[in-house]
Amino acid sequence: MNHSTTPRPAPMPDGHAAGLRSAVAADPTASLVAGIQGAGGYGKTVLLEQLARTYRDAGVAVFGTNELARADEGAVLVDDAHRLGETVLGELREIARRPGARLIVAYRPGPRPAALAELIGDLGAPVLLAALGREEIAAQAGWAAPDWIGWLHAQTGGVPRYVSRVLATAEPGTAELPSRALDQFQHDLDQLGEAGSECVTAMAVGATPHPDLLAALLELTPEAVGSALLAIRAGGLVGADDVLLPIARAASLRLTPWELRLRVTRRLVEIQLARGSSVLPLVSPLLGADIALLPESTLAAAFEKAGEEALQSAPHLARRLLAAAVSAGTPPASVAARQARAAAVAGDLDEALRLADQVIVDDSVPDKELGVQVAASVLAHRGLLERSAELCGWSVGRLRWPGDRAFAAVGLIGAGRLGDAEELLRSTDDAGPPTSMTGAAAQLAAGVRESVVGSAATALSTLVRAASLSEPVGRGALVPDSPAAVAALVALHCGELDVVQSTLDKAIGSGSGGPLLHYRHRLLAAWLPLLRGDTVAARAKLPVAELAARDRLLATAIEAGIASRDNDMAALAAARGQARQAVAEHSVDLFNLLPLGELVVATARLRDQDWIAPYLAEARALLDRLGNPPLWTSMLTWKRLQAAVVLEELDEAQQFAGELGGMAHHNPLAAAMADAAGVWLRILAGQVDQDEAERAARALHAAGLAWDGARLAGQAAIRTADRRAMLALLECARALQGKPPRPRAVRGAMSAETDLLSEREKEVAELVLAGLTYKQVGKRLFISAKTVEHHISRIKQRLGCANREDLLNRLRELLGH
Template sequence: MNHSTSSRPALLPDGYAAGLRSAITADPAARLVAGVQGAGGYGKTAVLDQLARAYRDAGVPVFGANSLDRAGEGAVLVDDAHRLAESVLGELREIARRPEARLVVAYRPGPRPAALGELISELGAPVLLSPLGRDEIAAHAATASPEWIDWVRAQTGGVARYVHRVLAAAEPGKTELPTRALDEFQHDLDQLGEAGWECVTAMAVGATPHPDLLAALLDLDSAVVGSALLAVRAGGLVGADDALLPIVRAAALRLTPWERRLRVTRRLVEIQLARGGSVLPLVSPLLGADIALLPEATLAAAFEKAAEEALRDAPHLAQRLFAAAVSAGTPAASVAARQARAAAVAGELDEALRLADQVIVDDAVPDKELGVQVAASVLAHRGLLERSAELCRWSVGRLRWPGDRAFAAVGLIGVGRLSDADELLRSSDDAGPPTSMTGAAAQLAAGARESVVGSSATALSTLVRAASLSEPVGRHILAPDTPASIAALVALHCGELDVAQSTLDRVIESGTGGPLLRNRHRLLAAWLPLVRGDTVTARAKLPATTQSAVRDRLLATAIEAGIASRDNDMAALAAARGQAKQAVAEHSVDLFALLPLGELLVAAARLRDQDWLAPYLAEARALLDRLGNPPLWTSMLTWKRLHAAIVLEELDVARQLAAELGGLAHHNPLAAAMAEAARVWLRIVDGQVDQDEVEQASRALTTAGLAWDGARLAGQAALRTADRRAMLALLECARALQGKPPRPRAVRGAMSAETDLLSEREKEVAELVLAGLTYKQVGKRLFISAKTVEHHISRIKQRLGCANREDLLNRLRELLGQ
């Protein structure tokens, strides 16, 4: 018998041989005739080892195929029966027919000679070996993590022999196939013969395991290839889908001489290019090899085509493939525009703009319209909307690309040049046929214009339709912005949060705008819970990275500042200030950046550091003036300016802003709610708190989309009223608007009692401390010393029974409804 003599425990689940071994243990002299079938490496030898041990433990001699004449003296265990001569198989068949036979034969599923088939019919239904499960692998790698066990199983397909090779050579937790494990495949590949190894090489570089294809690719006879594929399958080198197991593919690529791999790859590339098939999987492994730098016409064409395939989902890889194409002989000018696009989609905006500028100014470079499209998109992402619009405008009538006129108009509207946009839109010629993309762009321009001169409902409806129209094709379109982004901004400005949510959910799921606009959509989606006051969800929705786009950084910084402000986290608010200054300095003021500007304005007021924002605020007001102060875009910024003025106690400014909001109230429900809330805010600041009036205004804000603002209005009114009953009612209103359940009556009574423990001065101190002010700042506000503030806090902590400052702040927030 040909069995292993290794002392290492076999990587084989006990269940495979348990039935046979139990029968041997129960009666070692009884007749036992069985077959064990499994592909190479599945553990046939290990099964026979276990059975041999069971027989020997019972005192029964064990013989192999070379001692069949002694079959009557003991048990015969035969491995690799598929390799035996017909005469030997015939002898085994005769032994199997004996009444006293004790015979177990292991064999592969194929190729199967006729004599083996006759023997198998005598042996009956075999024990079928299958790949190891994760539990069996884990039993031999007890210290490894479940994730690493899953990786081992995925790489080896659970084939026992390959699992053993990895476990014996790999460092647990390191997801890299060890060289020693790969080198051990030399014998497996040698056993396949030259034709079999050639087939494995072709499959490793990407060929489909079809006999006719491989025969044409390798210049071999189809019958030879068919037999070779049977040997590959029987050798356990492929999975159920006939694809090479990952460890086998890695071994074949390592052990096959480079020149043989290159010959097969080049031939396969030629076939795929002729058929118009994909070449990306074939040539991407060549990127790290010296051959990628050599002039080669076939590879140059393949690298270029592969780059086009990778551009949509792997832009960084596309950049490398375009570079390889140039190295292999493709003229650099012929791919420059596409290289610029790959860099833009990969988020390398500086490189994209550099390449795009070269394309635009060089008359010899093709695809100039793509260069303009890339440059215009990158400029918009860098916060330079006016330059982007001018470039789109310049291309109209010169280098037409789908949507150039519309994107030019949107950009011009965004920077306050409505008359220029109208003039551009009145011209009738367009770029090419009326495709979905040109239609979506046209509706985008119409919706953006309507948001400035008309109805917010009409504008939003037009923009949502544009977003829907762009979904089927928008994933692969490079553009300055998407209809979904503008639709979400308009929805946020008029309080239609559900519309914004559904629009953004759809665009994120469909991938519209590709990788370059993915973060913009996700950031806008994170703004929605921020508006509702759900800072936990807002923080969770923030993308892990915003690449290098200034526009994304501005939005992300404003969200972080908004979260810190709503959480009263002054340290985080101060930390966001530096990032905000940088982002605002790099981003020119435009209509679509007013939302983050307003949020940063309130944050700066809370930090008493608002002067740096004054020039940008002046630019924003001038922009709105040029557009005739459209209510949709003006009201939200005015609302944020009002809050900043209240924080800074600039009451005259606040009254003026409240009057401005009153003039905008007619436009949409949110504007009306903000106007009424502004009037109530000023009454509260003046000490006039009408419970019913405050609750009505707070609920109107919440209904119109500003839930956090509504809750804050009610909470601040509760702090300023001298009526205990009104205070409790307003605190409960604030809790309800935040989505919190009402307090039980006993808790409300206890809270009232606790409130009575604090003097009016102590309540004022507590409110300012909760707002994030230092003891020195509180003292300055209340005209007392910082030491006096500290004494007040100490007494409050003692009266409320708080053990530490964190406990105190939590109790005060609960007590004061913040």
């Protein structure tokens, strides 16, 4: 019968499931034709059952495909229309065109036979079923935490059927897919047919869903693979990017026989190796399996290549992969150098050095230059810079690796052997082409030499360029030290703190120097807040990790500096043992003078400086061999002056002040330190000039030593007899520490409260707050320690303080500290 002129039922006004349910519920007797499109598991069957219930509750009969002859008597609801033959689809199309028809047809997105496409055209725009969002999953779960909901959403892609499977079988809050949920995928995989099931297996072991790759891998025709991929998408097993959902991948790996997975994996590995493509995701899951221990040439090659791929991003995994390559038949000698590198990058320096030494002495081992590079880098990291330099120098003319000559020169200069370094640098033959790494290494050597024999500005500029040139190499580098670290050290020694910040930020961001130098860059960055006196920020930058000798020396010096600035004598005493161990493990070189200087001040505060004297003597001998370069010498001399100030050793202080005066011409920081040294001498002698002290303190602050400037102003305030000058200098100290000035009213109120104390009690309080012991305070004021204790007891009583901590806090408020 031809119904072309007969009015057709209206299409669905709303493209959502809720709109369809509302339309049926509003008038079950009304004419309605609709299509429901959704991949497998998206809830087509559930929606049809809800609609059937609504119809039946309203007294409307519901028919399926086996009762199409009675379509005019009720509503026809059809599921899985993509599975129907042409005859039935033709009948449904005829029903859809009848006036008053009530027809709802559910189907998958594809594959789509021609007859179904024609029917869909008559049904109009379909109701599209979507995946569940996190809120909808949470509503179903009820008991689950947000993090677990997020995990479930990621695992299932929000596919309703998969969400229900996990919710029905999972332990609450356990982020692990239940085996019962995975076993239920067997039916889904069976529906795909043999080709579809094999494609899922290939994708599960790591194959990209490309028809040509899957066809070659599974020995199928491209047409068969194309149809299989359509079925996989329609089955709801993949996301929008055609990648298997995690739950579908886990199910396939669980349900596919091991032999089939291994066969597909081996074939896929062969294809990827032939193409030079990544094999890391393919063979990583094989680690720990019995098959990984069997001699197998394909797997051996794959494990070896995967180990190289994992070196930078996952060094611990790289070590396991290279070991698996040896188990699978790779000759141990052929991967020994790479195993040494993997151990070094993973932080196992002992194992790295052991393997590297074996590589160096065994003439049959390839990649000998890599073994030298690893050993040299590890030795420098362990604080043996001169030994590292000698090894780099040994490789010059023998093995050669990019930068070996330059790093040998840098290490020799660092050990005080400038003549040897210059002789090495005069040679012009280079290792290989002029790459970014060789260029950066050459500029590094030039910059370090300039820092010793030339100007600070030229040295720093050269080193910053070296750091910039090494950035593209990033995490791929394995070197004794990074240009960024050396540039930061030079910048710290000449007060260019902005250069320190920007250089280290870039190095940390790019991973310059690789994982082996990551903590070195972070620790050098912690010196910036330490110089400002911001001990909270400095402590926050300290890494919580097992550190090698060079990094441990830096970290220990920072901890001692924090304790010293916080006036925490208990913490300073606790750092003593760590400091002695760290210094003993590390040979003295040019690049560890900064932490050595910090420890000199710490030992002076503890009155325990004897143990560090031999290392100071080594440092002075090293600097003498280099001609006492002002850039490197001035900071250590300044720290020794500060130690003399703490110990009130006037003769020593005068000696160091004279040395600083001879270096004042070299750079602005050296000039500021030299000027401040003279002011310190006068302060120690009790000759405090407010204007002079403020000028010197502000000059130190401007040159990069903010905390030192504040300390100078604070100590000048303690030692002046002029009350007005004392208050002004204390305000100067506050300003240099970054604290806002106290309001006039507050200062007036403080002055009134401090009138409770006698002048002598104020003097005692100021000295106690400065960190002096009762004995030291007594010596300063020419009274006994017992008298000092008596003064403190009376102050505590007058201010109503319950304990010493309350007293110190109260005095800091009253005296402006």
